[in-house]
Amino acid sequence: MTTTTTTTTTTTSILPTLHQPLWARTLPFTLLYTTYFLVLLLPLKTLYYSIRYYFPSYRPLPTWTFRQSLTLSLIKLIFGFIATVEYNPFRFGLKPGSEGNRFVVIDPFDQDEYTAMAKPNEDVKPGIVAGVWTPEKPEEGGKGVGRVYMHFHGGGYTMFDCRDLFLKFGASLLLDATKTEVNAKAFAVRYRLSSEKEGKRGMFPAALQDAITAYRYVVERLGIDSGKVVFSGDSAGGNLALALLRYLEEQDGGGKRLPLPGGILLWSPWVDLSIPPSRFPSMKNFETDMVLPANTGWGYRTFIPREMTENHPYISPVKKVLETKVPIWVNWGGKEVYDGVIREFIENQRRTGKGPVGDFVIEDAPHDMLGCGEVMGWVDETREAAADGIRFLDEHMGKK
Structure with missing residues (x-):
């Protein structure tokens, strides 16, 4: 692969070509499509895939196993439905729920402490954050x-939450693999x-x-040493983790300078939101992955401000x-559509970055095994990946 430090960018934004689906515009349309999906499409497709994947x-x-094949197709069906009606059923409120006192609600800091790319504007201001320990x-x-x-967490900036339902598997893998640290937490x-x-x-x-x-x-509020903190993120969460690290490296414009993790x-x-959704069906690994044009288009249209560009770092x-x-470690599936661009990101970081970069590919897996490995049947492979990531951290943390 030819490696460059900066990918060639396009001059025309893809954002104006993205439109809200008809089925998400009004409640009657949404209810009609939901009924069609639940009563007809989902049962028939489930039956079809169950028969087909027997062979x-x-x-x-x-x-792939029968379970891996069937689960991938059902995930694509469900994610496609969610993006079509543009409704996230996997989002919960700010009440503790089953997480009890492990669930915390965090008030934002003073607005002038969010500077540079995080600076508040008329539409977007710091808000309440929550989390699960x-x-x-x-x-x-x-x-x-x-x-x-x-x-x-992942979800294309449009889906999911921080709850145990989605992240207990990943948290347990990381904590189980952490043998050199006493009292590690997620x-x-x-x-x-x-x-x-x-x-x-x-x-x-x-x-x-x-x-x-x-x-x-x-x-600051808990007083935990920043050198003990590891940012982690799957899919869009990985995008966010990188944005936070870039912000910490480039802090300017006033406010209190925060330490690095x-x-x-x-x-x-x-790592690349500039790929037009219309291009995904023709990309390598599209048939073996869960990433869909409808989901990415929903994320692009609602996440990226019009005054920015999808090529912005x-x-x-x-x-x-x-x-x-800061040591960077990357895991991905060899059968996901982002395989090539993730490899490009890694090689670019290794060629011109200042710190160590580790990688672990699960060759036959699709996108986001930390988030989907348990339900899809890639538990052992994801556990092996987590162990490799922890070994990488043990070797490189504290040696910056």
Whole structure:
């Protein structure tokens, strides 16, 4: 692969070509399509795929199991439906729920503490952030706390939440693999989504502001040493983790300068939002992945402000090398559509970056195994990847 430090950018934005689907515009249309999907499309497709994938030669990959094949197709069906009606059923409120006292709500800091790319504007201002600690919330002062994995969930900036339902599997893998740190913890962050129907309040830099709030809460309000904090993010969460790290490296414009974390783990990171949704069906690995044009288009249209461009490095981090000494480790699936661009991101960082970059590819897997490995049947492979990421951190953290 030919490696460059900056990907060639297009001069014309793809954003004006993206429009809200008909089925999401009014409630009657949404109810009609929902009825069609639940009563007819989903049952028939489930039956069809159940019969088809009984035969290995008809699976997306002959080496996949029946479960892996069927689950991938059902995930694509459900994600496609969600993007068509533009409604996120996987979002919960600010009440503790089953997470109990592990669930925390964090008030934002003073607005003048969010500077540069996170600076508040008329539409987007710092808001309330929430998160879930595993196995329990640390005491204030950070006494006795080991490594903290601060994780940002995936979902294209339009779906999912910080709850155990989505992140308990990933948190348990990271904590189980952490053998050199006593009292390690995971902290899953609930940031604003662009799909939340509150005007433009979920557009960039809303999620970045929330990530800053969560990080300041960890290192300032709880007093945890920043060198023990590891940013982690899957898919869009990986995009957000990189945006936060870039912000910390480029801090300017006043406000209190925040310290750098000890490391960063990326799981199928969304590193390029400049790929037009219309191009996905023709891309390599489209048939073996869950990434769909409808989902990416929804995210592009609601997340990227019109005054920015999808080629901006805070939007598409592959476009500009992140100059950092913070150790970066990347996991992805060899059968996901982002395989090529993730490899490009890694090679660019290695060629011109300042710090170590590790990688671990699960060759036959699709997108985001930290988020989907348990339900799809790639548990052992994802556990092996997590162990590799922890070994990388153990070797490189504290040696910047």
